[in-house]
Structures are given as structure tokens and as C-alpha cells.
């Protein structure tokens with residue numbers, strides 16, 4: 043397969059100033075006429091991308107071309123043209139119902155009741171018509187849709203409505219004009235029977251906008267929370283960044299059949315129903331938060347992505363990292379900022395750190411790719427957001443806003459690069475940010491080792507920092523990066539000490555940020571009264587792995603007293619990890635175990651601490667994070683040790699206290715969505731987990747009652763999980779009840795599959811195989827595939843990593859079948875093999891055999907071949 047390199051970028055040879063698209067829509071057959079108004083930019087033939095299209099006719103300036111007038115093959119249509127401006131018209135035929143890859147134009151749902159829709163990012167537009175399908179070709183779109191009125195009463199495309207009417211034979215048409223030039227990946231259309239909810243909105247600059255959310259009739263009532271979230275997002279972007287919406291209408295559509303989370307098509311966002319629907323009976327608290335975040339994310343793309351887009355796909359993080367950062371800031375403003383930071387860093391560590399430590403590691407701006415769909419990764423998104431956060435921190439709130447204003451102003455209506463972003467932020471503030479470019483080009487998580495020395499006589503504290511980034515695929519030598527380290531010093535009684543940094547400039551404060559940009563740096567603090575405990579990398583000020591040799595009591599001091607909510611949690615995580623290591627090595631009553639359980643037992647009794655933070659503090663790192671700490675992984679051992687860690691904590695707090703707290707929370711549980719009620723549910727769940735660690739039968743009794751009385755899905759699912767994890771057979775009745783109760787709710791059924799897919803142990807594979815035979819399981823629906831196969835492979839370490847390799851072989855078979863239907867989803871699921879090299883030897887050998895066999899096949903898609911080829915290396 044061919045590899046595309048960033049250094050080979052060339053500006054487009056032809057621009058499409060305006061495109062007129064005409065769709066004659068049908069489920070089995072859709073015809074598309076595209077009229078491209080072209081302008082030459084370089085002396086080259088016109089090359090249009092097109093894949094899987096039945097070409098019916100081509101003309102240039104009205105002259106029909108014969109087959110000898112063009113070259114068709116290898117995904118392109120090439121026409122030699124000798125004028126500088128011309129109109130090329132193509133007519134093609136598509137077969138939407140046969141499109142199981144869900145890229146281009148496809149059918150969502152059944153032939154009888156489903157609807158047609160498109161997905162074009164990254165390179166789906168070439169599956170709809172011949173076009174220079176690259177993000178730096180920006181055009182104005184006029185789109186006309188024609189279809190049978192009875193079968194397709196609703197016709198939507200991006201842009202403003204520009205007329206509609208009747209046609210002969212029960213057909214109708216609708217036209218849309220988008221005045222904003224856009225790249226082809228932002229094109230969208232939707233056609234079918236859909237219901238809607240609507241709301242009027244007026245932007246800060248006075249534009250009335252009609253907001254419409256569309257979904258199939260049975261789920262439209264579950265879209266109100268999304269509408270509220272949309273309105274909050276629009277206001278927030280006006281207030282925070284001065285960005286207003288720019289069309290007269292904004293449509294959002296829900297589909298159950300979608301490869302990713304959602305898509306920011308101009309004026310017509312399309313959502314995986316999982317991130318749009320939320321209702322009291324079937325939505326969990328987490329899902330409500332995700333809906334709010336994803337609605338905001340897609341809306342924010344209207345500026346960071348659509349008005350200012352990417353020059354090429356190497357720049358993907360320009361829009362994704364920035365938009366994730368904007369989305370995270372919004373969620374922090376709407377909810378609790380420290381809890382949001384904890385959630386985001388936990389995700390980074392769970393998803394991005396492992397990615398960056400294995401064969402799929404790549405820079406936030408990759409230098410090459412063979413299949414761009416495989417670069418919608420945690421690195422591009424989550425690490426990309428961390429890079430923007432560092433820049434924002436460097437510039438401060440006002441400086442960052444000045445920089446963003448300049449970025450939007452300079453690049454509006456254009457396709458930009460990471461360099462354009464850094465130069466706008468820097469120039470608006472007279473600061474050279476080019477050193478940060480190195481972060482975009484270098485893969486791997488930097489290790490930051492810190493050590494401190496206190497000289498009591500001199501009242502001096504010396505902090506040494508050293509950075510090192512491990513070698514990774516294609517990058518043996520790593521450079522030093524600018525790493526901002528926000529820090530504070532604590533006395534052991536919890537006091538924050540004033541920081542008098544030698545040679546420092548700013549006023550004396552109790553918190554400051556140093557930026558280490560060399561391999562090593564030393565910082566000296568004077569007038570330090572007592573031996574301090576340093577709180578480093580506060581708020582997770584850079585995406586690095588911090589290594590500091592804390593004594594358990596020092597971490598306990600931070601866990602008790604740090605006012606930075608993130609670092610307080612972090613101290614608890616570090617301490618739990620030390621306790622974990624000791625338990626693994628058979629040291630039951632080690633200093634770390636005692637310090638961790640003791641500090642948490644004290645916090646447990648502290649009324650002042652809020653329920654949600656307490657719930658987070660009482661959660662030790664998960665199996666996946668713990669796996670990362672081991673040189674050679676044995677999932678069974680990790681699970682067993684983590685269980686004893688929970689048991690140690692539960693016994694230290696005491697079963698009766700846990701039960702009491704559980705009951706007082708349970709007594710005031712409602713289904714309400716306010717922060718306090720959510721926090722109470724979360725803490726209650728923690729209580730149940732801890733009780734289960736010391737008294738399974740008590741936990742089961744409580745869980746069964748909770749399942750039966752649950753006012754909403756959060757409580758119900760938590761209870762079901764406890765019941766099923768403690769005794770799968772004993773949970774059979776509840777599992778069956780859940781299946782029955784939510785038989786008509788696809789998203790709830792996904793949860794039913796997901797809970798069971800994650801149940802640990804030797805019989806996990808057999809269970810998953812039985813679930814595959816459930817009447818509602820299908821490889822054609824990405825959500826269902828992810829709920830059962832994806833979660834089993836990624837989130838069930840003991841089940842998937844069976845020592846006999848049976849689950850690896852089973853997954854390989856499924857991947858081959860899935861690849862024939864939907865290569866993007868197959869490739870995503872295949873990333874579960876990412877960490878095989880660091881398994882213990884028996885499992886490693888079993889995984890290697892399977893990966894090598896798969897990677898050697900020549901009949902797989904480019905998507906899957908790319909992942910397997912890199913994983914197998």
C-alpha cells in the first residue's frame with residue numbers, strides 16, 4: 043500500500059470555486075450530477091478522486107467526453123484540459139443500501155423505515171462523486187435533493203434552505219445554498235422519515251437561527267437534553283471566544299449506524315445516537331455528560347475546523363486537539379473543573395499513554411500515513427488537546443484569547459497548518475512559541491524525573507528536573523521539549539510555603555510554573571522554613587510521566603491537604619500504586635498500604651469533602667492503568683492484586699461504616715440530574731464496590747434491592763454490574779430482566795452486551811460467543827460491535843488475554859469477517875492487539891502467532907492491513 047508523506051505536500055493544481063450537486067435519491071440507486079466550476083492553479087491535468095462510483099457521463103464546458111478523453115483508474119479520473127477556467131460535469135450512480143462501510147452515502151436502519159445519510163470525513167466524498175477530495179480545496183456548495191415524498195419526506199443538506207417544491211409522480215425537491223466555502227469532507231445530506239424538535243436562537247450579533255434536532259420518531263423525545271446542551275454551547279462560544287454561529291439554520295441528526303461519535307458537517311451535524319439521546323429511564327449520568335460534551339465539540343468545530351480548516355490530514359490535530367480543548371474547557375465551566383481534569387487525565391492515561399508506548403505510537407502531527415482513518419486517535423485528539431492546554435497556560439487567559447482571535451481572523455475561510463496556529467498565538471502576544479512545535483512532531487510520552495534536596499541550615503530547597511523521551515517507531519533520537527511544571531511546596535502540616543525562586547522574576551507566591559526546556563534543570567528555592575513536600579505538575583501541567591521518589595507519608599500529606607484537586611487525587615493514585623506494588627510482593631501491612639488506607643479512612647469521615655471528589659479518591663487506578671506499570675503483564679495477577687487493594691481499603695474504613703454511608707446515600711437517591719444527586723449516585727456505587735471487596739453476599743443483597751428500586755439507569759447499571767461480577771449465575775434473573783425491559787432500546791441493549799462483555803474470568807470468551815448468537819447481535823452495527831467485541835478485547839484483560847490464546851484466535855476470525863463489512867470498525871477493534879509485546883511470555887507467544895498470521899494476509903482492507911502491519915512490527 044502507498045504511504046503519504048507530509049513533506050510531499052503540494053498545493054492543489056485546480057480549485058473548485060463553486061459546486062452544484064444534484065441528487066436523485068433512492069435506497070437501491072442514487073444518481074448524482076456534479077457541476078464543478080474550476081480554476082487552474084498549476085500546469086497539470088485535472089485529477090478528481092472517485093471510488094466505487096459508476097461513471098455515467100463526463101462533460102467539459104458542455105462537451106461530452108468519450109472514454110478516450112479521460113483516464114479512469116486507481117481511484118482517480120484524470121482529464122487533460124487546456125483552458126484555465128472550465129465547468130466539468132459528471133453523472134454517477136451509487137448503491138446506498140449495499141454500503142456497509144458507512145462511508146459516503148448509506149442507509150441507516152431498515153430498507154422500509156430507515157433513512158439515507160452521508161459521512162464524508164476524511165475521504166468519503168469521493169464515494170459520492172468525482173472531486174478533488176482534499177481539505178485545502180474550499181468551495182461554495184449548492185445542493186438539490188430530489189426524492190419520493192412518501193418515502194423521503196424530510197430532505198436536508200448543509201447551508202441555508204433555498205427553495206423546495208413538488209415534482210411529478212409523488213416526488214419533491216429541496217435546495218440548499220451554503221455561502222461559506224468549505225472542504226468536501228464537511229458536505230452532508232440526510233433524507234428519510236424523521237421527527238424533529240426545534241428551538242429559536244438569536245446569536246450575540248443578532249442573527250436569528252432555527253435549531254432543529256432530528257431523529258426517528260421513537261427516540262425524538264430523548265433529544266431535549268441535547269438541545270439544551272447545544273444552546274449552552276452556542277452561548278459559551280460567544281462569551282468565551284466571541285464566536286457566533288453563521289447560518290440561518292442548524293440541524294443535528296441522530297443515527298444508530300455510525301462509525302465514530304459524531305460529525306461536524308457544516309450546518310448539518312450528524313451524531314451517533316449514543317452521543318445525542320439521553321433520557322431519565324435509559325441514560326446514565328456519564329452519558330448525559332458525554333452528550334453535553336459531544337454536542338459542544340461538534341458545535342465548536344464550526345469555527346475550529348469548519349471556518350478555519352486543515353490544509354492536509356497531517357494537520358488533523360489542528361482542529362481536533364483544539365476542539366477537544368475547547369470542549370474540555372466548556373465542560374469544566376458547566377460542571378466541576380477539578381473533576382473534569384481528573385476525568386480527562388484518566389482518559390489520557392488509559393487510552394493515549396498505552397497507544398504511545400506501543401507499536402502504534404505516532405506524533406500528534408504524524409509525518410506519514412497509509413490510511414488516514416486510522417489517525418483519529420487518542421494521540422491526535424487527547425494529547426493534541428494537552429498541547430493546546432500547555433500553550434493556553436503559557437499565554438494566560440487573556441493572552442490565549444488574543445491569540446485565538448488572531449488565529450480565527452487570519453485564517454477564516456482558509457485551510458491552515460499547526461505552524462499557522464502557533465504563529466498566531468505567538469505573534470498576538472509577542473512570544474516565540476516555535477519551541478512547542480517539537481511536541482507536535484515527536485511521539486512518545488516524556489518521562490520527567492524530579493528529585494529534591496532540603497538543606498535545613500541554609501533553609502534552601504533544591505529541585506532537580508530531568509527529561510527523557512523513550513525511542514519509538516521510526517524515532518530513535520528524541521529531543522528535549524519545553525515542559526511547563528506548575529509546582530508548590532507543602533509543609534507536612536498542610537501549609538503552602540512561599541516560593542522564593544532564586545533568579546526568579548515574578549512576585550513571591552505559593553504556586554509557580556517553571557518551564558524546563560533542556561535535558562536537565564535545577565531550581566533553588568530560598569527561605570524555606572521546613573523540609574517541604576513538593577506538589578509537582580499541578581493540574582497536570584504537561585502530558586508527561588512524572589517520576590519522583592515520594593515516601594508514602596509525603597503522598598499522604600498531599601492527599602490530605604493539596605488544594606489543587608487534581609494533584610490531591612494524583613497523590614492518592616500514586617500512593618495506591620505503591621500500595622499495589624507492595625501487595626503484589628506479599629507485603630500486606632507496608633507503609634504504603636497503611637498510609638493510603640489511613641489517609642482515605644480519614645477523608646471518608648471528613649464532612650467537608652464533596653461526594654464526587656470522595657468517590658474519585660476512593661477509586662484506585664484501574665486494571666488497564668496498572669497493567670502499564672508492569673514490565674511483563676499477567677492480567678490475572680493484576681486483577682487479583684487490585685482486588686486485595688480494594689479489600690484493604692474497605693477493611694480499614696470498616697464494613698459497617700461503608701454500609702451506613704451506602705444506606706444514607708440510598709435513602710436520598712432520586713433520579714435527579716443536578717450535580718449533588720449525580721455525586722451521591724457515584725459515591726454510592728463506590729460504597730457498593732468496596733462492600734463487595736469484603737462481603738460479597740452483603741453487596742449482592744444491597745445491589746439486588748438497588749436494581750429493583752433504581753430510579754434511573756445509573757443506579758440500575760451499577761447494581762447489575764455488581765450482581766454480574768460477583769456471581770454471573772446469580773445475576774441471571776436480573777440480566778434476563780434487563781434484556782426484556784429494554785428490548786426496544788438499542789442503546790440500552792448495548793449496555794446489556796457491554797456489562798457482560800467485561801465480566802472477568804475463564805468463561806468470558808464462552809459468554810461472549812453465546813452473546814454473539816443473541817438475536818439482536820449484528821456485525822453491521824458499529825455500536826453493537828464495540829459493545830460486545832470491542833469492549834471484550836479492550837476492557838476485559840483477564841477474559842481476552844487467556845493464556846491459551848483462544849480469545850486472540852477468535853478475535854482474528856471476527857476481524858476478517860468484520861473487515862469485509864466495515865473496514866474502519868475492523869481496524870479500530872484490531873488496535874486491541876497494540877500491547878501484545880509486553881504480555882508475559884506465554885500470552886505473548888500466543889498473541890504473536892495470531893497477529894503475524896493476520897498481518898501476512900493479502901485479502902484485507904487498507905485500514906486493517908495498516909493497523910496489523912504496524913502492530914506486528
Ligand code: HT7
Pocket residue numbers: 161163164301302303304305306339340343362415418866
Ligand atoms: N471530525 C469527526 C471525525 C469523524 C470521522 C472520521 C473518520 C471516519 C468517520 C468519522 N466520523 C466522524 C469527529 C469529531 O468531531 O472529532
Ligand code: ZN
Pocket residue numbers: 339343361362365
Ligand atoms: Zn472533532
